[in-house]
Amino acid sequence: xxxxxxxxxxxSAARAVFETRGLDVAALPTTTSVERPRNxxxxxxASTLALQVGKKVGVAPRELATALAEELGRRDGIKxxxxxxxxxxxxxxxxxxxxxxxxxxxxxxxxxGRSTQLEGQRxxxxxxxxNPTGPIHxxxxxxxxxxxxxxxxxxxxxxxxxxxxxxxxxxxxxxxFARSLYASANGxxxxxxxxxxxxIGEIAQRIVAAEPDLVGQPEETALPVFDARxxxxxxxxxxxxxxxFGVHFDVWFSEKTLHGGGAVEHAIEELRKQGHxxxxxxxxxxxxxxxxxxxxxxxxxxxxxKTYFAADAAYYINKRERGFDRCVYLLGADHHGYIxxxxxxxxxxxxxxxxxxxxxxxxxxxxxxxGQPVRLSKRAGNIITLDELVEAVGVDAARYxxxxxxxxSALTLDIEEITKNSSDNPVFYVQYAHARVSSLLRNAAExxxxxxxxxxxxxxxxxxxxxxxxxLGEFPAxxxxxxxxxxxxxxxxxxxxRVATDYHRFYDACQVLPKGEEQVTDLTHARLWLVEAxxxxxxxxxxxxxxxxxxxx
RNA sequence: GCGCUCGUAGCUCAGCGGAUAGAGCAACGGACUUCUAAUCCGUCGGUCGCAGGUUCGAAUCCUGCCGGGCGCGCCA
Numbered sequence: 148x149x150x151x152x153x154x155x156x157x158x159s160a161a162r163a164v165f166e167t168r169g170l171d172v173a174a175l176p177t178t179t180s181v182e183r184p185r186n187x188x189x190x191x192x193a194s195t196l197a198l199q200v201g202k203k204v205g206v207a208p209r210e211l212a213t214a215l216a217e218e219l220g221r222r223d224g225i226k227x228x229x230x231x232x233x234x235x236x237x238x239x240x241x242x243x244x245x246x247x248x249x250x251x252x253x254x255x256x257x258x259x260g261r262s263t264q265l266e267g268q269r270x271x272x273x274x275x276x277x278n279p280t281g282p283i284h285x286x287x288x289x290x291x292x293x294x295x296x297x298x299x300x301x302x303x304x305x306x307x308x309x310x311x312x313x314x315x316x317x318x319x320x321x322x323x324f325a326r327s328l329y330a331s332a333n334g335x336x337x338x339x340x341x342x343x344x345x346x347i348g349e350i351a352q353r354i355v356a357a358e359p360d361l362v363g364q365p366e367e368t369a370l371p372v373f374d375a376r377x378x379x380x381x382x383x384x385x386x387x388x389x390x391x392f393g394v395h396f397d398v399w400f401s402e403k404t405l406h407g408g409g410a411v412e413h414a415i416e417e418l419r420k421q422g423h424x425x426x427x428x429x430x431x432x433x434x435x436x437x438x439x440x441x442x443x444x445x446x447x448x449x450x451x452x453k454t455y456f457a458a459d460a461a462y463y464i465n466k467r468e469r470g471f472d473r474c475v476y477l478l479g480a481d482h483h484g485y486i487x488x489x490x491x492x493x494x495x496x497x498x499x500x501x502x503x504x505x506x507x508x509x510x511x512x513x514x515x516x517x518g519q520p521v522r523l524s525k526r527a528g529n530i531i532t533l534d535e536l537v538e539a540v541g542v543d544a545a546r547y548x549x550x551x552x553x554x555x556s557a558l559t560l561d562i563e564e565i566t567k568n569s570s571d572n573p574v575f576y577v578q579y580a581h582a583r584v585s586s587l588l589r590n591a592a593e594x595x596x597x598x599x600x601x602x603x604x605x606x607x608x609x610x611x612x613x614x615x616x617x618x619l620g621e622f623p624a625x626x627x628x629x630x631x632x633x634x635x636x637x638x639x640x641x642x643x644x645r646v647a648t649d650y651h652r653f654y655d656a657c658q659v660l661p662k663g664e665e666q667v668t669d670l671t672h673a674r675l676w677l678v679e680a681x682x683x684x685x686x687x688x689x690x691x692x693x694x695x696x697x698x699x700x
Numbered sequence: 701g702c703g704c705u706c707g708u709a710g711c712u713c714a715g716c717g718g719a720u721a722g723a724g725c726a727a728c729g730g731a732c733u734u735c736u737a738a739u740c741c742g743u744c745g746g747u748c749g750c751a752g753g754u755u756c757g758a759a760u761c762c763u764g765c766c767g768g769g770c771g772c773g774c775c776a
Binding site for chain 2: 182184185186189193195198201202208231232233234235278315317318319320428429430432441442444445446447448449450452454455479480481482483484485486487508510511513551552553555556557558559560561564570571573575576578579580582583586587588589590591594628631632634636637640643644648651652654655656658659660661662663678699700
């Protein structure tokens, strides 16, 4: 019996109790859940249903719990129900009803954990969107890891997700980038407001190698070439870095195409229809203060130039016109000031800012070296790039350490720690569990032991077997919660603190394969089902994080 | 100044209103002739920033304060 099955059983028992007592069934929630108590004395699962609804219907929670316990105790698979504290229901299951979880997991295979809870939702998920004027650095890398994991989690929950990268290629910064390349190619000092990293020199060299005539040419003729070639090379580098990191974007969206294609004008028309456009001082404004912004925003400056904000508005409207009903933005904490204006764009466009647009703010990554803070600055030349991080620790460790903690907390990475001591990375704890499983299954195959078509679930009665089974049973709820809250780190926490831990403990206490002259028993087969179920959950979970599940380590 | 956000063990972090707040690292002590010891078991370690409030119940929700981070352009 999975937790979801049990929760349904609790609810149906509650309905039965309500009916016999003449209570208002409408007071019951439409769904409920059971939790796993920390303390094993509190049973396999606990329900707080009596606490939640007791007062609503004017029955003391403990009294309601007593009636509920009696009814629930008659249901199949339930061994005992106790009442504790103010009205907790502590439920114990028959060994067999826990044991069947392995069958459920194995039967579902790679689909175990998937659901249809977000079915029908078309989600546009935008993340990273780093300017094409430099390599992807550590700050962006966190969003790459988290964003891509979120893409996988949302997809697993049934949503139709498009991952998207917005290329800010229309503004002054690409021009500065071109001038920096030009200066480098001609041996001139970096412009005052230019970019000075080593990569500028490298890209300039590559451009010049292809077109040596560029050197010495005046800015008028050379700059457009450096602009076009530099942009192309930089974007290619960014794309390749991300692909090597296992992060794939379905759409690379150029800001320039918004300006050139009349999208801004179209957006202004749409916003004007909704009545939120006005003109003042020769500029065109959007009255975002009608909604959730602290000041109105200029769309077209008095000199006729479109602002960055105008592109933001056009981009949002473009996304909606492409059929996305939820536009999700993953932004760093340094952009939190955008929440109000972005939400206001949606509202001004006549949309529901609570439904159609969602802005997820993540805290930044702090770097320390041997405990000393390191300030990342392009000028100081100590930018850590995605490529360097991967070089130091590998894709799996990098992705895992960036995706395993909540984006609400500012992550602190010690450069020395992650480069020197990468074997401390918790990802290996999880991967090792998978490698151990794989190794065991290999050994079974070598011994000619084939997992039987079925097994006796009641044989999986060891405490560590039951803990592992119950943990495996939680996976769908973990995925569902991660999707609903947009918190992919929950997958990592679950794999690490629950699945891998429970498997290692099980492995430590329970021999699976026969030793020496021992015979294959029914227990061998039951345990092989459990092992296979564990393999499935770890592999599925790691896949949601974009981390590999190695068969050997 | 206004706004957003964070504050949990020495360090890095979990904990979507539930019972005695957890894990890893660090420190100390145990467990390998047999399915991978990258593991397991144990000890040590806490005013959940502070103070109120809501609740049967608060690390979790609300208010105020303290401390850190960030943001407040007809910039991009």
